[in-house]
Amino acid sequence: MARTLLAIYPNSPRRYDEMLTAKGDVRPHWEKFLNHLDSVAPEEMRRRIEFAEQRIQENGVTYNVYADPNGADRPWSLDPLPLIIPPDEWAEVSAAVAQRATLLNAILADLYGEQTLLAEGLLPPALVYGQHGYLWPCRGIKPPGGVWLHHYAVDLARSPNGRWWVIADRTQAPSGAGYALENRLVISRVFPEMFRDLRVQHVADFFRDQLDGLTALAPVEGDEQPHMVLLTPGPYNETYFEHAYLARYLGFPLVEGQDLTVRGDTVYLKTLRGLKRVHVILRRQDDAYCDPLELRGESALGIPGLVNVARAGRVVIANALGSGLLASGALMGFLPAICRHLLGEKLAMPSVATWWCGEKPALDYVKENFDDLVIKPAYPTQMMDPIFGNELKGEARADMLRRIEARPHAYVAQEVINLSQAPTWSRAHERRLLARPVGLRAYAVTTPDGYSVMPGGLARVTTGAGTRIISMQRGGASKDAWVLTNGPVSQFSMLKPSVSVRDLVRAGANLSSRVVENLFWLGRYSERFDDSARMLRVALSRVVVGGGQKTPVVVWAMELARRLGVLPEIGEDTEIKEGSEHELLEAIYDPAQPGGLASNIRSLMWSATHVRERLSLDHWHSLNRLQRDQQAALKVHPTLTEAIAFLDRVLGVSSSLTGFAMDNMTRDDGWRFLIVGRRLERLSFLAMTVAHFLRMPSSRCGGSLEWLLELSDSIITYRSRYSRQPELLPVIDLLVFDDSNPHGVIFQASVLMRYLDRMARELGVNFGEGLAAALDRLHQFDLERLENLEFDSSEDCAPCEELADLLQGLDRAASQLSAALGMRYFTHVGDVSRQTMAV
């Protein structure tokens, strides 16, 4: 069996192998899977892996190594083969993880309360008072339900004898559970039969437990429903994808610090309809940055006054402020005694052997056994990569030893563990498995009945066979972890929870002002990028038709694009050089060109990223594809034809975006702001296009009217109505006054007025007055004045100027409307709190 698969698979005596016994036999819980793998045809396997990769790419699963709105995110790396764990083994791991979570919670309760651990000498004061992570203002705060640690992650590894060890505790704001969930959704579809036949335990129950646990703790009053939010530091954070993903999955609004505000001892979400009390903050922001009033003052990210709300017991902050303290590896050596003291139990799973250099005997041991140890910082806030003793030679080694000697309490040494190895799929070798060192991050959440542990977790493998550090930041890959069960598999799914009538939530009462602001700009940018793409396509196609000649219509098109800001302004003495193509291509592809297409795509992505949890997956896929296309083109030098094809694709994506917005989004306040943004942008574009057209002398050339129709996507309507060459009067009528043409000025303005009326009814403020007045004046324009006008030959055209003025007035009203909405409803990202200090 499976000989080909295992042909180059090494069985190392130095490591435990997850799949093979020391003798080289396949472990029983791997047999079925390996046989299945053997039976899948190579092309079928290739197809499945492509599916997995595509899914990851399209869902935009990323891990930001260096985050950039323009997309320096690295796609999530996922190996298709799961790490399989048998039921009895998992039962032990799971119980040990739950015990450890219980223990760490008890330690936090002690250290922020009575501090018996210090009084009895069970823990050195240096590891508490010496840590920046010990938040003094939080001393004495008792969180609701006595729970400090609501979610906990622990990095596990297996030593050569097959025993699981704890490598690290994550107690600040543990990441990865969302990635584990996404891995599961992908891999269960890559191996659907195996997933079913092997009876893999589902992970959805874990997230339900998390919800139930937080709900039970929420300090609600009367008949309040618990209002829970997920607090993110924002899109630049390395795991922002996960924040948005979990927020959507759990149904929590995704908020940033400035979305929340403290009044007295209550914290509120700023929504479109006023302040709404928040009961639970699931935080992914480090605790030191959560309240500039009492914690780190220079941080603009936080929520001033939050510590006071916690002090009053009026909010659950998960995890509690100050819990990051326990992520120090230096604590590990003290845990067995503390466990006996606090829980009266033996610590079930050992930690990797750890020496805190702050104790003299430990320091001596570290100096003597330096080669066998890895040196780490004692305090999680210290920035330092692990250092392997045997890799340090000469002066560097002496220097390190001196540093440890000078501040011994700041360092811990750990035994180097030879991680176990697991099979991974090789793309280079068809049908050959490779072996990679593997570690598992397990998760636990608090529930009314104690800690619940996710069956499985996030398995991670190193990049190379010899690599010793597992890190997504360094380019490792992840794996799904399959925990098998002998019992029935729970069929619970978060995607269709049972909801009672009381739980029903109707459209968007809790929209945060920031989300609304970003949706508004998403609307504006999606229209703006459509406009710029259309303009560039029309201009480029004229250049192609003219064979690169500067025909009058090309000159005119370039000038109009300049006036509308799609092409950069030209100073008085700069000659337009021969390269109109070059200039157009730059506007299409170069994001540094303000007003150009690439820069609009970038802005679009930026606002979309900020409301990512509000967009459907398909919506997101389209945006992602758009950006990938544009970035791919940056690397090559596209020809004119390729550029036109690209613009065609862009406009295709644009209309699908419109479709998503119209068909798939809930009609809540946020949606209305998105649509108002779109309408407003299009109204401005159309009004200004026609106004410039009427004023520009260069418009007086054959072909410009047709161009104008194409630009406003109205050429088909025109032809079907008039079946003749475009003339000024019918073109203006269609583009300005015809209230049935969705690409007409009056049509856009009227639709916009309808939304504003609706908003005025619901939110009680009327913003439409200026626009209504400008619209009235436009309606009074007498179209007959354009009759029998020889536009092409008339240099001086009074009615044209007059109409242009009216259109420009409408554009002005639109800008004022945009500013007024912003003043009333938006968060104003630039308007941040400041610290003041007096002595």
Added chain:
Amino acid sequence: MTPVRYRVLHETRYDYGSLVSLSQQQLHLSPRVLEWQQVEEQRIDIEPVPTWRRDGRDAFGNPVTWVAFHAPHEMLFIRSMMTVAVTPHLPKVLEDSLPWEEVRDRLAYDATDPLPEDLDATRFLFESPHVRIKHELAAYAADCFPPDRPILVGAKALMAKIFREFTFDPEATTVSTPVLEVLENKRGVCQDFAHLMIACLRAMGLAARYVSGYLLTRPPPGKPRLIGADASHAWVSVYAPGSQQGGSDWVDFDPTNDLLPDTEHITLAFGRDFSDISPLRGIILGGGGTEPDVAVTVVPLDEEEIPEEMLDEPDSEADEA
């Protein structure tokens, strides 16, 4: 030992220049009670009237007040007024204190249960936001702590060294100037000298805390006016178990004036460093200028004349300040 009674007035005024729509402030402006200090009377007046207020104690036992303003305002005026009585408390003989190494070793962890007062002192033994622990600092303090020297003699030598080698210069530093920069440039104000002395002591493995408070504004006849008297002041307290009569294990040192504080220093609060007990720390939304005007007046109550302005009602005072 007769206590000396004082009336202290500490006024802070912000003129923001434009509207502040939301403001939250944390006040460490109420004096704490000590073995040698009684608080007879104390009150804080605030203009405009805060929307919300809470009084409590911080993690170090200091009185603290939090206030919030939810209505737009252009200025903030806070006046803390207190009457305190300070009893003489100088340690009798510095030479009788424990050798400094003995104190250091008592504070080091040895896996047994520590004495409660030693454990208490370890809160002031490690790095804190304004106090780094670096070998340069230990090196600077080394000659003040030769083997077996009584800890208070060593601390006094360190204080004298700082006073001798450093220049008082309000222009040289800000509240966020790092202590190593102060060490290098040899200039600063009372906060800097206090932080520096604390950092040196902690680098030697000793516990030291930061004390904020006030000095007598007008010196008694024939005595020089002390530096830092026109604003709030800061000095250092050193853990020297058993060396004080009357129970306290801590002895104060003022490196800005090279003296051991006695009845002319009034204590407001103590913490690990300035950041724990900044007199007035806030977060505002809006506003223009954020430089406060601060005025401190300290008057001994047994003096015949009490200055006119200290008898005024707070309201009329607010308009003038």
